[in-house]
Amino acid sequence: MLAQLLLNGLVTGLVLALPALALTLIFGILKFPNFAIGGMLTMGAYLAWVFNTLAGLPLLVATVLAAGSLALVAVLCDMAAFAHLRDRGAITLLVASIGLSFVLENICRFAFGNDARNFDIAVARPIRWQGLRVNHEQLVTVAAVLGCLALLYLLLRLTPLGRAMRAMADNASLAAVRGIDQTRVTRITWVIIGVLTALAGVLVGLDRAIDPLLGWNYQINMFAAAILGGLGSVLGAVVGALIIGVVEEVATLVLPINYRQAIAFLAIVLLLLFRPHGLFGRRAIRK
Amino acid sequence: MRLNGAHVPAPVPALAVQGLRAGYGRGGDIVCGIDLAQTPETILAVIGPNGSGKSTFVKTLAGLVPARAGAIRITGTDVTERTPAQRAAAGLAYVPQEANVFRGMTVRENLKLATDFLHGRAGVCSAYEEKVLATFPEIVRREGVLAGNLSGGQRQMLAFACALLANPEVLLLDEPSAGLSPALVLEVMALVERVRAAGVTVLLVEQNVSAALAVADEAVVLVGGRIGRRAFARELAGADLGDLFLGRGS
Numbered sequence: 295m296l297a298q299l300l301l302n303g304l305v306t307g308l309v310l311a312l313p314a315l316a317l318t319l320i321f322g323i324l325k326f327p328n329f330a331i332g333g334m335l336t337m338g339a340y341l342a343w344v345f346n347t348l349a350g351l352p353l354l355v356a357t358v359l360a361a362g363s364l365a366l367v368a369v370l371c372d373m374a375a376f377a378h379l380r381d382r383g384a385i386t387l388l389v390a391s392i393g394l395s396f397v398l399e400n401i402c403r404f405a406f407g408n409d410a411r412n413f414d415i416a417v418a419r420p421i422r423w424q425g426l427r428v429n430h431e432q433l434v435t436v437a438a439v440l441g442c443l444a445l446l447y448l449l450l451r452l453t454p455l456g457r458a459m460r461a462m463a464d465n466a467s468l469a470a471v472r473g474i475d476q477t478r479v480t481r482i483t484w485v486i487i488g489v490l491t492a493l494a495g496v497l498v499g500l501d502r503a504i505d506p507l508l509g510w511n512y513q514i515n516m517f518a519a520a521i522l523g524g525l526g527s528v529l530g531a532v533v534g535a536l537i538i539g540v541v542e543e544v545a546t547l548v549l550p551i552n553y554r555q556a557i558a559f560l561a562i563v564l565l566l567l568f569r570p571h572g573l574f575g576r577r578a579i580r581k
Numbered sequence: 582m583r584l585n586g587a588h589v590p591a592p593v594p595a596l597a598v599q600g601l602r603a604g605y606g607r608g609g610d611i612v613c614g615i616d617l618a619q620t621p622e623t624i625l626a627v628i629g630p631n632g633s634g635k636s637t638f639v640k641t642l643a644g645l646v647p648a649r650a651g652a653i654r655i656t657g658t659d660v661t662e663r664t665p666a667q668r669a670a671a672g673l674a675y676v677p678q679e680a681n682v683f684r685g686m687t688v689r690e691n692l693k694l695a696t697d698f699l700h701g702r703a704g705v706c707s708a709y710e711e712k713v714l715a716t717f718p719e720i721v722r723r724e725g726v727l728a729g730n731l732s733g734g735q736r737q738m739l740a741f742a743c744a745l746l747a748n749p750e751v752l753l754l755d756e757p758s759a760g761l762s763p764a765l766v767l768e769v770m771a772l773v774e775r776v777r778a779a780g781v782t783v784l785l786v787e788q789n790v791s792a793a794l795a796v797a798d799e800a801v802v803l804v805g806g807r808i809g810r811r812a813f814a815r816e817l818a819g820a821d822l823g824d825l826f827l828g829r830g831s
Contacts, residue, residue: 454697457686461694464683470665471643471675472743473698 298426299543305432307519307539308439309501312494313512314519314531315446316487322463322526323483324380326387330371331491331516332509333398338364338488338495339504340402340411347414356413357496364495365488367398372484395509403506410503413496431500442493443532446486450528459483463526515542518558521565524575533573593657594618595782596625596642596751601651603641610649611637613806619751619799621656624773624783626793626814629803635786636678638803639755642784643675644668656750670699672750678759681740684729688720688739691728695743710746716775717742734765741772751782758789770796794818 313331320328341363345356371394379386420429450456458479461469470476498508519538523530542557549556565572596619603612611634619625629635640646642653644665653661660668665675682691696710714721720739723731728739737757744752754773758766766789774796777783787793794800797814810817 454693457690457694457697460686460690461683464685465680467645467665468677468680468683469694470645471669471677472694473666473669473747474694475664475666475698 296544296547297424299547300540301426301428301432303540303543304536305435305539306543307536309435309494309497310512310515310519310539311439311532311535312442312490312497313509313516314523314535315443315528316490316494317516317520318523318526318528318531319459319483319490320487321520322528323459324376324387324480326384326391327517327525328391328487329388329513330391330394330398331487332513333395334364334368334488334491335495335498335509335512336402336504336506337367337398337509338492339499339508340406340495341492342496342499343406343411343413343504347411350414353413353415353496357493360496361489361492364492365485368484368488368491369481372480377480399506399510406506408506410505411499412503413499415500431497434500435497438493438497442490446490446528449486455479455482514555514562515558518561522561522572524572527572527574530572530574592621594654595621595623595656596784597652597654597657598642599652599654601638601641601653602649603637603646604649605637605646611806612641614651615803615806615808617801617808617811619782619784621750621782622777622780623798624777624785624796626797626800627784627786627803628788628790628793628800629809631788633803634806635803636755637806639675639753639784639786642753643673645675666698669747672748673753674744674747674749674751675753676740676744676755676757678755678757682728682731682736682743684727686728687724688726688728688731689724691739691743692720692724692746695746699747709748713742713745733760734762734768737761737765737769738772741769741776745776745781749781751784752776753784753786755786756788757785758787758792766792791818 313335317328317331320326320331338360342353342356342360345351345359346353349356351359375390375394376387379390418430420427421433450460458469458474459482461472461474462476462479466476495508498512502508515538516535519535520531521534522537523532523534538558538561541561542554545557546554596617598615598617601612601615602610604610613634615638617625627635627638637646641648644660644663648661651661652659655668655671655673658671660671660673663671683694686694692714717738720735720742723735728736731739757769757773761769770792773783773785785793785797794814794817800812800814800817801808802810802817
């Protein structure tokens with residue numbers, strides 16, 4: 295029982311890692327907590343559903359198309375809203391991101407209604423292994439997220455673009471005088487955010503039904519994961535997501551399942567009280 | 582200019598500033614109309630009391646503070662409307678007073694970043710990089726160390742190395758001696774002289790007046806965002822600071 299819960303928790307954490315990473319990348323590079331990630335996740339799931347169910351494309355192709363489309367949406371949102379507010383500070387950007395989240399969510403609601411939707415995929419029997427029940431969606435999730443994390447790690451560590459993104463997160467003014475085109479790096483960051491959240495939307499849609507509140511229901515968990523790891527820390531977002539995922543699942547041993555999300559709230563409260571910079575974040579110094 | 586009766590055209594200033602005004606937000610001007618031209622391959626010290634606008638002036642040159650009026654030219658090219666990154670590509674390098682390295686990245690990554698986006702710039706090639714890095718053996722030995730874990734002097738050297746790797750025409754230094762021991766200040770100033778000897782024009786903003794005047798060719802005294810006085814550094818070397826900063830005896 296416990297082993298099954300741990301396995302389920304790790305898979306839940308891996309799915310959560312993608313939007314938590316998106317959140318932490320935006321916070322690190324553009325310095326604001328982006329509440330629109332939830333709305334973007336919802337839109338990513340619906341875009342994939344359109345390509346998969348309405349256009350009749352295989353889910354893999356639909357995911358790629360959804361990722362590309364959401365990357366474009368993310369860049370357009372930045373150009374239309376965030377770019378104009380960049381100098382106004384984090385609070386203004388945060389409020390704008392809440393507004394954007396509502397806009398994205400309600401575009402989905404207006405276009406597709408409130409009914410729950412599902413991807414058009416074949417139903418397969420779960421695999422039994424060492425007493426554990428592993429379904430195909432979980433295997434797909436593990437492979438997709440680990441692949442995505444590996445690619446992101448290589449991008450950030452080994453390429454000039456990744457170094458530029460980390461440099462902007464470290465010291466934006468210095469990055470500018472070292473010849474880094476901040477507008478270009480910002481746009482590419484939004485493309486990455488779009489791809490990560492679209493993939494997360496598809497994986498969440500595989501696990502549960504797609505509805506307009508899909509991303510909103512994940513919002514607290516992704517913030518808890520990113521804060522637990524330390525906002526701005528890429529490694530922290532992944533570790534934080536895995537911890538939140540496992541703790542939420544294991545907590546169902548002692549808590550009714552409806553209270554599962556309270557774990558994420560509790561994690562945020564405890565962290566803000568005792569370790570506001572999270573597990574891997576830099577301690578902020580107030581002068 | 583005339584030399585032995587023959588007409589020799591005056592060299593294009595490496596850095597030329599005309600009527601420069603700048604400030605922050607909706608506040609008043611901090612830089613209140615600065616005009617200066619700097620001869621190539623010289624060190625020009627910018628000195629002045631606290632709050633005289635030295636750092637704002639140098640940040641405006643680097644593009645981090647927008648100019649409200651006036652013009653900035655690098656070797657004759659107007660860069661006033663260009664972004665900091667475009668100015669770097671045009672040959673302007675800037676070493677800030679604090680936070681002058683990426684502390685969360687290794688020394689190797691800092692050095693790579695110095696040229697990652699400037700490979701189109703003339704002279705930036707692997708042979709040149711090797712030549713520059715050969716002058717910073719202590720930094721190269723620490724390639725795998727996080728820049729934030731270096732000592733203050735080592736960080737300053739790393740910041741210099743990064744700036745020089747871009748093969749700049751003009752190097753802007755904002756108080757490079759700040760927070761360093763007297764021995765390290767001498768080392769940094771010796772490095773500034775070597776940079777000039779290598780053909781780079783240096784604008785040196787300094788609070789440590791004696792150290793700056795010891796290496797500079799010329800100096801300007803900034804008071805209230807304006808140039809109060811410009812003279813050869815040796816003429817100012819023995820002057821009283823109060824006289825210099827308050828404009829007495831100029």
